[in-house]
Amino acid sequence: MQVFEYPDSSSWPALLQRPVMDTTALESNVAAILKEVQQQGDAAVRKYALQFDKVQLNELQVTETEFAQATAALDPALKQAILQAKQNIETFHRAQQEAGKIIETMPGVHCWRKSLPIEKVGLYIPGGSAPLFSTILMLGIPAVIAGCKEIVLCTPSNAAGEVHPAILFAARQVGIDRVFKIGGVQAIGAMAYGTATVPKVHKIFGPGNQYVTCAKQLINKDGIAIDMPAGPSEVAVLADESCVPAFVAADLLSQAEHGPDSQVLLVTTSADVIKQVQQEVEEQLAALPRRSIATQALEHSRLVLVKDMDIAMELLNAYAPEHLIIACKDDITLADGVVNAGSVFLGNYSPESAGDYASGTNHTLPTNGYARAYSGVSLDSFVKKVTFQRLTQEGLQNIGNTIAVMAAAEGLDAHKRAVTIRLINN
């Protein structure tokens, strides 16, 4: 971990540099697979499952029997944990529902918004070393609360054609029945364009490797919405002398174990905190199963000593971290200074893991500085807010002249006439 002491603001851009994510080199390969899926449907899906995932898929869709077997097979303690997490995530996301207020902007002019579910959504859950069932909760729960009619989930199977029981249990608990054993670019293509088996959706959510990321960018250009642009995961911790260095070190390591390109940043006003955290990181690292990954991530991680909390917040807002932990005495006051972040964790007892799994907030968050302009996934991500308006005859009479004058000034005479033709004494 590199240490920076009182860095001049001119050096911040270099200090806050993220690993560059450029998928341009993959684009032509990914585009070719997408096109093949678009044109040949399930046949192309099966071909690439064999080529990339080494699996000969017969049935693409998970059957009732497989769901039942998964439920039977899963450790009861894990089931209970998933159900507890589900309950908290539901509570938090349900509170995001809005009652549409009718606003009378002028007498007789009534305007309102209504949240309508995106009818068809696709969730992608990557395969790999571990089953990311937590992401099913984070995407599936708001989709169900929003009222999305068709929720499709794609996730690769193992070479034996099996999907991890925790994936299937989580999906079933959330209320997702249509799970397809499809991974990678071919999964994104199947959901974007539809095949004989997989329905075409309007928006695709979920994490993935650089191929999946590139595929999502490309289908987005084709008019299918995506959750947000992707990048490596990251955490920034703001700590003062009131922090517990062992906790801070554990938080840094929990981010570092995600992948070699994960970013970890500690900003503090205390030189002692840096020393103690460094020492704790070394000790805790030795005991971690994923220490080789974490070690690589820590190589490009930064510990930054700053003069005061104002500078600290300025630096952190410039970075716009996906996760921001504020382990400081005045954590609540400092939280008022947050301008750019994905999700913020306050105090000594709010580890990022809480939000990753079970506190209720969503863990699909903007990385790579996107927190400057993008929100994390929420109920909003699964709805469109449609505006409605109804003018009475009197209402149009009241507002008509305003519209007519403006339309004429913009040179749009037919816009003006659509009003004047309706006015009395036009």
Added chain:
Amino acid sequence: MQVFEYPDSSSWPALLQRPVMDTTALESNVAAILKEVQQQGDAAVRKYALQFDKVQLNELQVTETEFAQATAALDPALKQAILQAKQNIETFHRAQQEAGKIIETMPGVHCWRKSLPIEKVGLYIPGGSAPLFSTILMLGIPAVIAGCKEIVLCTPSNAAGEVHPAILFAARQVGIDRVFKIGGVQAIGAMAYGTATVPKVHKIFGPGNQYVTCAKQLINKDGIAIDMPAGPSEVAVLADESCVPAFVAADLLSQAEHGPDSQVLLVTTSADVIKQVQQEVEEQLAALPRRSIATQALEHSRLVLVKDMDIAMELLNAYAPEHLIIACKDDITLADGVVNAGSVFLGNYSPESAGDYASGTNHTLPTNGYARAYSGVSLDSFVKKVTFQRLTQEGLQNIGNTIAVMAAAEGLDAHKRAVTIRLINN
């Protein structure tokens, strides 16, 4: 206008086909200009202003004197209309502010969301035959309500280096001080990458021609957010025998005058309505200044006769129109059946023009079927909703086991340890 009587649902995709927007052919040219702006800043901006807009720009930024002259020059009736529209748009968008509720998902686990303004936003207002000052209201008002700190507006000047007074008056009334006389791709590039004069922003809003659309797509890939994907404007009208054919015709024409690629769709259960609307369109068209544009748009417009309102709504939801006018006796009940639309206008006295200018709703809306997954611009477009959480020691004690079990099952041991290290009796 083509008439379709009781079309079979298998023919709907062809019937609802939109003009294809493919900017791939422009991409390399647009990318080259963007790159030049990124590397050479204001010099490149000036070069392309001369090349495309035939103007030798000295001062890029509009001065106080120019603002004052615009205010002095503008027709008082237009000023008053702009102020009335501003008030209604403010009223409607202010009502979109949300108070962040703190949710206790479990005892001691507090989670909430906070809307934080996107710090720096850029608005693009195209030049051309008419000054689109209404779009300044639609984008600038929510930006100011959201609390965006830096609001930059780019719009091309005429060959004499002047910006239309209505543009400057609207900008000033909304509270935008930084207006730059820059148009086209170079404006998008200047706001995306920043120049010595133009600040770099985090999100870019506003309409434009296919070059501007392409530039927005490209800078979006580079991590700068955009309002939404763009396409030609469109309206669909659902009418029954209670409609006033002259009003419906006026609404169709007000959309048709936008551009030759505008789309206009009438769906009705009454053959009489089709006949009467056709006749009214012809009569009204003859008197329109922009009749040559409207005539072109009407050539690919469709009048569809359907058996009943269920089929009508199904067809319209499949189309997902930017604007939907429901000119029917049961307009309020029918509105409940809307699944996909950008903005909906109910009854005989709610012309699209009302929402285009002054009723209060936003006129920046999803075209091209994007209404299936995208919302129009609203206050939400100018904020990020950041989640916060604070767990007490007791709260973490309550939720800790759930997190630990899930993290372990996902193979993320450091995530588990970030919790267990904080637990009593860990």
